Amino acid sequence: MEKIDHMQRSKLDNDIQEVLEMFPKMKLEVENKVKILLGEVDIFDGANTYVDSFSIKVIAPSRYPHEFPRLFETGNKFEHIADRHISEDGSCCVCSLQEENLVSQRGITIKSFFLKYVLPYLANQVYFDSQGKWINGDFEHGDLGIFQYYSELLKLENIAEVIEFLSVFNVSKIYRNDDCFCGSGKKLKRCHQGTYNIFKGLSKKRREIDLFELKSLAKKISKKIKEEQL
Amino acid sequence: METFLKYQNIIEKALNRNEIHKNLNESVRFSDQTKAVALGKYTMSDYISNRSELSLSTDLTAIAKSMGAIARNNQIIGHHPDFMYLKGTSNTEKHYIISAFIDIKGSTNLFKKYDEETNMIITNTIQLAAINVCQVFGGFIQRIQGDGLFVYFGGKNVDRSKATQHCLTALSLFSYFVKNDLKRVFEQHGIERIYTKIGVDFGDNDKVLWGVAGKEHTSEIATYSLHTSLAAKMQAYAGSNEIIVGQNIKDRAQFDDKFYSVVAEKRYIFSDQENSFYYTQYVFDWIKYLKSSPYVATSISGDITIKPQILNVPNISSLRETVGENRPYAKIKTR
Numbered sequence: 001m002e003k004i005d006h007m008q009r010s011k012l013d014n015d016i017q018e019v020l021e022m023f024p025k026m027k028l029e030v031e032n033k034v035k036i037l038l039g040e041v042d043i044f045d046g047a048n049t050y051v052d053s054f055s056i057k058v059i060a061p062s063r064y065p066h067e068f069p070r071l072f073e074t075g076n077k078f079e080h081i082a083d084r085h086i087s088e089d090g091s092c093c094v095c096s097l098q099e100e101n102l103v104s105q106r107g108i109t110i111k112s113f114f115l116k117y118v119l120p121y122l123a124n125q126v127y128f129d130s131q132g133k134w135i136n137g138d139f140e141h142g143d144l145g146i147f148q149y150y151s152e153l154l155k156l157e158n159i160a161e162v163i164e165f166l167s168v169f170n171v172s173k174i175y176r177n178d179d180c181f182c183g184s185g186k187k188l189k190r191c192h193q194g195t196y197n198i199f200k201g202l203s204k205k206r207r208e209i210d211l212f213e214l215k216s217l218a219k220k221i222s223k224k225i226k227e228e229q230l
Numbered sequence: 231m232e233t234f235l236k237y238q239n240i241i242e243k244a245l246n247r248n249e250i251h252k253n254l255n256e257s258v259r260f261s262d263q264t265k266a267v268a269l270g271k272y273t274m275s276d277y278i279s280n281r282s283e284l285s286l287s288t289d290l291t292a293i294a295k296s297m298g299a300i301a302r303n304n305q306i307i308g309h310h311p312d313f314m315y316l317k318g319t320s321n322t323e324k325h326y327i328i329s330a331f332i333d334i335k336g337s338t339n340l341f342k343k344y345d346e347e348t349n350m351i352i353t354n355t356i357q358l359a360a361i362n363v364c365q366v367f368g369g370f371i372q373r374i375q376g377d378g379l380f381v382y383f384g385g386k387n388v389d390r391s392k393a394t395q396h397c398l399t400a401l402s403l404f405s406y407f408v409k410n411d412l413k414r415v416f417e418q419h420g421i422e423r424i425y426t427k428i429g430v431d432f433g434d435n436d437k438v439l440w441g442v443a444g445k446e447h448t449s450e451i452a453t454y455s456l457h458t459s460l461a462a463k464m465q466a467y468a469g470s471n472e473i474i475v476g477q478n479i480k481d482r483a484q485f486d487d488k489f490y491s492v493v494a495e496k497r498y499i500f501s502d503q504e505n506s507f508y509y510t511q512y513v514f515d516w517i518k519y520l521k522s523s524p525y526v527a528t529s530i531s532g533d534i535t536i537k538p539q540i541l542n543v544p545n546i547s548s549l550r551e552t553v554g555e556n557r558p559y560a561k562i563k564t565r
Contacts, residue, residue, distance in 0.1 A: 022530055022532075023528075024518065024521035024522055024528055025522060025524075025528075040524075042527035042528055042529065043552065044527070044529040044530070044552065045544065045545055045548035045551060045552050046549070046550070046551025046552055047545065047548040047551075048529055049542070049545065049548065050527045050529075050537065050538070050542075051541075051542075051544050051549065051552070052541055053527060053537070082562045083560075085558035085559060085560050086560065087560055087561040087562060088561065088562050089561075091561075093558050093559040093560045093561055094556070094558060094559075095556070095557065095558065096557070097559065097561065115530065116554070119530075119552060120552060120553050120554045120555075121556050121558060123549055123552040123556070124553045124556045124558060126544055127544070127546070127549050127550075127553060130544055130546070130549075131546065134556075134558065135550055135553045135556070136555060136556060136557045138557055138558050138559065139558065139559035139560075140559075141559070141560040141561075142560065142561065142562045145559045145560070
């Protein structure tokens with residue numbers, strides 16, 4: 001076990017070194033054995049034209065590389081509110097919780113995190129400042145965002161249907177040659193195999209938490225509807 | 231780097247349109263050749279009219295100013311304005327100065343494919359880039375020698391550390407231009423190995439004697455100092471695109487130690503064993519310095535750009551490429 005820890009540490013150190021070379025204004029600090037990258041990143045557009053710079057802090061996770069690093073915008077270049085996709089703890093919500101889960105399970109290096117999430121997220125903030133919207137849209141905050149993720153993935157508009165899907169497939173499996181869950185009558189492999197794979201790619205823990213959140217959201221929604229009827 | 235784009239454009243025009251043996255040039259596309267021939271030779275008069283446009287970007291000028299540099303323009307070569315009063319006298323004065331020797335190597339290769347006029351246009355343009363960037367950062371052009379320059383930084387009422395910082399910044403920017411922008415343009419025309427060799431040293435108030443060298447009109451206001459001589463030696467010693475600096479420069483600039491490495495093969499280019507004087511020289515990592523500068527932005531491919539004073543309005547379609555598929559979320563309970 002110690003050997004594995006040591007290997008993970010040295011991989012993290014190597015990966016951090018690579019990031020420090022690519023982003024020369026970032027520095028490494030260690031606080032209580034936690035590795036933190038602090039400094040400035042420069043945003044360039046696709047034509048290699050300089051756009052803007054952001055002061056940031058990135059905290060390396062303890063279960064590196066199988067846990068998402070956390071990004072903080074420290075320069076207050078934009079308002080730190082939910083509508084700018086800043087979480088309650090001040091961290092930047094660079095993607096949905098489900099994408100975070102899928103990516104973490106495969107493993108994500110610090111460098112990939114910078115290239116696939118930090119720079120795009122910050123560039124998206126620049127876009128928002130200019131256009132008042134997000135390039136690819138965004139996810140709703142909190143539990144509504146969880147519903148939105150599954151609703152889009154499963155193409156289901158009703159929360160009850162999403163809850164039913166999760167309730168069933170969190171505990172049972174369907175196989176390639178079984179009938180597809182959508183009721184088309186086609187085999188899964190000829191219908192929604194891709195969607196099913198994404199769903200099953202999520203960790204069991206993630207799916208269970210999401211089901212719990214969705215059930216509680218459904219209760220809140222029905223309570224609100226009742227209140228409105230009264 | 232956009233900063234030197236106008237200089238690069240002139241050099242490209244001369245290289246594209248003036249090549250003697252076009253058939254030897256495989257890197258220029260046929261359409262470019264046809265276009266170049268149609269435009270005719272880029273002549274000295276074309277150059278003179280374009281040269282008036284040559285200046286440095288306003289962003290660079292603003293940065294130099296915010297670093298505390300006062301530009302020196304309209305200079306009379308060899309006659310440093312702070313010591314002009316020495317002219318025509320046999321008086322001397324001791325005062326600190328930073329001496330920088332800049333050489334541009336490999337331009338002889340130009341003669342293989344270009345005539346003398348084109349050589350002059352190209353060499354002049356490169357020199358002008360060096361002159362302008364040095365002047366913007368408060369440098370004084372003491373002498374133009376061959377392809378290179380001898381430049382002083384600092385003078386009366388100029389802080390020694392600031393002058394050293396300005397000097398290293400100007401030289402770093404010029405080195406980047408030659409090593410990246412210019413090299414790329416030259417290589418596209420089959421001319422390889424164009425590079426700089428730079429030596430810099432600082433002589434303090436008690437180590438530099440100013441006085442007139444020569445006589446009457448055949449004279450210049452010169453410095454007599456071990457450190458001016460050492461700067462020339464360091465320039466000769468420097469490798470391709472290297473800036474070699476003396477210990478005094480390192481001490482005065484007060485930059486991070488990570489930008490310096492001791493000259494590897496021969497720790498002391500100069501030592502006086504009888505007087506136990508050992509003077510260390512360093513290779514200054516100018517690219518690392520530039521990339522660390524708050525005035526410079528670095529792309530993930532390692533290209534640098536001077537940050538504009540006022541941010542450009544982002545190009546939405548180009549920004550889209552950086553954003554990719556990003557779609558943010560917020561981990562907040564909304565109810």
